[in-house]
Amino acid sequence: MRLRWPSPVPRRATAALAALFAVLAVAPIVANNYQLSVLTLVLYYAYVGQAWNIMFGFAGLLSLGHALFIGIGSYASAALFVHFGIGPWAGVFLAVALAVAVGCFIALLGFRFAISGVYFALLTIAFAEFTRIVCDHIGWLGATEGLFLPVSSRSRIDLANLRGPPEMFYYLMLTLTFAALGVSRWLLHSKLGYCWRAIRDDPEAAAATGVNVFWCRMAAVAISCAASGIAGVWYAFYYNNLFPEIAFDIGKSIEITFAPIVGGVGTLFGPVLGAFLLFPLGELITGATQRLGLEGIKQFIWGIAVVAIVLLRPSGVWPWLWGILGLAETGEEVRP
Amino acid sequence: MAIEIYANVLIAGVLTGLVYGLSALGLSVIFGVIRIVNFAHGEMMVMGMFLALELFRWFGLDPLWSMPIAAAALFAFGYALQALLVHRVAHLPEHLQFLLLAGVATVMVSAGQMVFGPDARGAQVGYALDSYAIGPIVVDKVRLFAGAAALGVAALLFGFFRYTLLGKAIRACADNHQGALVVGLNVARLYALTFGIGAACIGAAGAIILLLVDVHPYLAPGYTLLAFVIVIVGGLGSMPGALLGGVLIGASEALAGFLLVPSLKSAFSFGVLILVLLLRPQGLLGRVAAP
Amino acid sequence: MSTALLLVRGVSKRFRGLAAVRDVSFAVPRGAIFALIGPNGAGKTTMFNMIAGMLRPDAGAIALAGLSLVGKRPDVICRAGVGRTFQIVRPFRGMTVEENVTVGALVWTNDVAAARAHAREVLELLELAGKRSAEVHSLTLPDRKRLEVARALATKPKLLLLDEAMAGLRPTEVDRMLGLLRYLNAAHGLTILLIEHVMRAVMALAQHVIVLHHGEIIAAGSPGEVTRDRAVLDSYLGAAVP
Numbered sequence: 001m002r003l004r005w006p007s008p009v010p011r012r013a014t015a016a017l018a019a020l021f022a023v024l025a026v027a028p029i030v031a032n033n034y035q036l037s038v039l040t041l042v043l044y045y046a047y048v049g050q051a052w053n054i055m056f057g058f059a060g061l062l063s064l065g066h067a068l069f070i071g072i073g074s075y076a077s078a079a080l081f082v083h084f085g086i087g088p089w090a091g092v093f094l095a096v097a098l099a100v101a102v103g104c105f106i107a108l109l110g111f112r113f114a115i116s117g118v119y120f121a122l123l124t125i126a127f128a129e130f131t132r133i134v135c136d137h138i139g140w141l142g143a144t145e146g147l148f149l150p151v152s153s154r155s156r157i158d159l160a161n162l163r164g165p166p167e168m169f170y171y172l173m174l175t176l177t178f179a180a181l182g183v184s185r186w187l188l189h190s191k192l193g194y195c196w197r198a199i200r201d202d203p204e205a206a207a208a209t210g211v212n213v214f215w216c217r218m219a220a221v222a223i224s225c226a227a228s229g230i231a232g233v234w235y236a237f238y239y240n241n242l243f244p245e246i247a248f249d250i251g252k253s254i255e256i257t258f259a260p261i262v263g264g265v266g267t268l269f270g271p272v273l274g275a276f277l278l279f280p281l282g283e284l285i286t287g288a289t290q291r292l293g294l295e296g297i298k299q300f301i302w303g304i305a306v307v308a309i310v311l312l313r314p315s316g317v318w319p320w321l322w323g324i325l326g327l328a329e330t331g332e333e334v335r336p
Numbered sequence: 337m338a339i340e341i342y343a344n345v346l347i348a349g350v351l352t353g354l355v356y357g358l359s360a361l362g363l364s365v366i367f368g369v370i371r372i373v374n375f376a377h378g379e380m381m382v383m384g385m386f387l388a389l390e391l392f393r394w395f396g397l398d399p400l401w402s403m404p405i406a407a408a409a410l411f412a413f414g415y416a417l418q419a420l421l422v423h424r425v426a427h428l429p430e431h432l433q434f435l436l437l438a439g440v441a442t443v444m445v446s447a448g449q450m451v452f453g454p455d456a457r458g459a460q461v462g463y464a465l466d467s468y469a470i471g472p473i474v475v476d477k478v479r480l481f482a483g484a485a486a487l488g489v490a491a492l493l494f495g496f497f498r499y500t501l502l503g504k505a506i507r508a509c510a511d512n513h514q515g516a517l518v519v520g521l522n523v524a525r526l527y528a529l530t531f532g533i534g535a536a537c538i539g540a541a542g543a544i545i546l547l548l549v550d551v552h553p554y555l556a557p558g559y560t561l562l563a564f565v566i567v568i569v570g571g572l573g574s575m576p577g578a579l580l581g582g583v584l585i586g587a588s589e590a591l592a593g594f595l596l597v598p599s600l601k602s603a604f605s606f607g608v609l610i611l612v613l614l615l616r617p618q619g620l621l622g623r624v625a626a627p
Numbered sequence: 628m629s630t631a632l633l634l635v636r637g638v639s640k641r642f643r644g645l646a647a648v649r650d651v652s653f654a655v656p657r658g659a660i661f662a663l664i665g666p667n668g669a670g671k672t673t674m675f676n677m678i679a680g681m682l683r684p685d686a687g688a689i690a691l692a693g694l695s696l697v698g699k700r701p702d703v704i705c706r707a708g709v710g711r712t713f714q715i716v717r718p719f720r721g722m723t724v725e726e727n728v729t730v731g732a733l734v735w736t737n738d739v740a741a742a743r744a745h746a747r748e749v750l751e752l753l754e755l756a757g758k759r760s761a762e763v764h765s766l767t768l769p770d771r772k773r774l775e776v777a778r779a780l781a782t783k784p785k786l787l788l789l790d791e792a793m794a795g796l797r798p799t800e801v802d803r804m805l806g807l808l809r810y811l812n813a814a815h816g817l818t819i820l821l822i823e824h825v826m827r828a829v830m831a832l833a834q835h836v837i838v839l840h841h842g843e844i845i846a847a848g849s850p851g852e853v854t855r856d857r858a859v860l861d862s863y864l865g866a867a868v869p
Contacts, residue, residue: 056431062431115614117431118373122564123613126561126606127610129602129603129606130603130606134600190739191733191737191739194742195730198722198730201722204701205719206719207680207681207700207701208681208701208702208705209705209730210705210706210731210782211702250557250561251445251557254438261435295453295454296447296449296450298446300443300446303439303443303444303446304439307443310436311425311436314428
């Protein structure tokens, strides 16, 4: 059974997207604190899912240690803030630079030593775990006790230092998520996007057609890591505390992949759709089984969702939906 | 420092490493034959641990006696997993197979958390604090028994693949899938059998290691990674390699934990993994070419 | 030779114990159409792979308009002016016909719109314009072969390497392809080196034929000369019992 990668953005979907944005923009007005925090998390996973998707869906590199790049972004910006008083808007540059450097280093190792597929995934896991354990021992970054950001009043909005109420973080993540969508769309329609899609289908034929496979892949890695680094900065300032066990956790790395896989790897809307499917579902089920005290039911449901998707609709929900709703621009059959 | 202390640490490491090696054997068998990387490895090991734990709590059964039971239970689980789920993704791209098992692993970890709770529990056997002294060398009884049991099971496994008809049939599948089909072997059933056997090894290792370690659901990812390190160092698809790798990793972890800060010893293993992946992906004794 | 576009000198390649190509030398002048023929396993595709950069020769030199190609990556060689097709077609399955060809055009421009425009022109030339929005899986084999050629042409090559482009085509389709190639050669000065088993195409198109057998050149000359050569006939049909 061959996987088909559906081609980018149908016009009708863009309209639906605009409607979604409008709804999400006014959500904080009607939602309570709990609902807002869930929505924020949904957007966070939609965003990092897109970042991960660029590395895998577009460059073909399976990363199961993506929490590494997010964690680097978190710790870099947090350390700058806590130890040097440098705000996040300046700190993000270092965060991104570091995340990109580490990501490109790992990718370079992969290319240099011709590692691909599962072995590359293991390499990413190894680096993430290594960093987690080492970070546990760096006192300057808080070690196992954690790194804490000073929390001022939560009601005052201090955008410069990212101190403020949850609504501020919500709108920031909303902006990031939709910006990522816009950037991804632009990229897919650019020369780089064409090259990525060619490499994805047949790297050798792409090279024979003049595509510089190495640079295109590195570009995908760099973009993916940069986006992840930014997510890390947001994460640090939203939660105000960082622990290596959580920031670089392999469980987190795996969770990041769920939304894109369920939604549709390699598609534009897959990660966003997946996040909007999995998270509300998870919260619903957790709420419904509250009385039973089932710790971990959310991950249980997600795991089942991933297994179901891989067995039944490996291309993901988005291509399937696209086929059903007939959102294709031309008149042809679209097979998911 | 006195040489006896190093020797003791080393021996303890080697014995623990034998148990690691047994679990890695399970991973290696599955990969060597079916070419699937079992990402739910650690979860299966923890399953074996929990089984042995419950048998100890309810019946006072020594984990060493629960080992065959854990092996049988995990055999059934592994067989079912391959026959019902894994074979359906055999023709899909490699990353999807990996992700299927990652999904299964997530289900198992969270199920474990739901049923057993997050706290660590252990099985304190009567002889937990005993040790043998041979001259200046002191060996924990539990560790010695664990290592011996692991070695015993590994020997059984080697014997099975070498001398029994079924074992040879499975090796035939591994060597030449098409050829095996052509000579009439029921490859699908043999694959399920293989997954079951691999899972049985893992389950046995889990039961044994309960003698040495307390169990909680989040132990699983660590064991998965450890098994990968061992199998890659020792060589994917090589059974002696898995045991050798286990012993090497066990010993080096013990020494690293002793010489450096103990909590950094896992970092050491990952450092080794990175180096091996880069410099010699086929491992020390590997036959199977790196994917 | 200053008029040679492609210069191959003393090229050899071994695979473990097997000598696939043995000390092969030839020169393809600018604007010529040369054919590389020989029985299966003669080393023709290996030769192509070495020119296109997918394989590295063990010995010898390969140069395009004086620029050495040995050791360069396939995409660098493509940008230098070598377009190639594969014996078994390798289209980009997730992309439409037009998108496939656009990838080729993007070799010489960064402007996607310009690349697409050029892609459409090339598709017109290959009579695929009507199917430009079609998905690859809906194409017939002759269409896929034309797509393969279109994609290579879109890169604006100086030298086109065609690997059995006629295989599997019906006589009328072969004629269309021949007509197109002759046109490209005459009107655009495209230099063509083709591997071919369809002798009709070789006779009709090639100005000069090189015959490979067991990795060595056993004959070279005009199509007429080569097809009457004793050694060539022996290699194809087996040596006659004396």
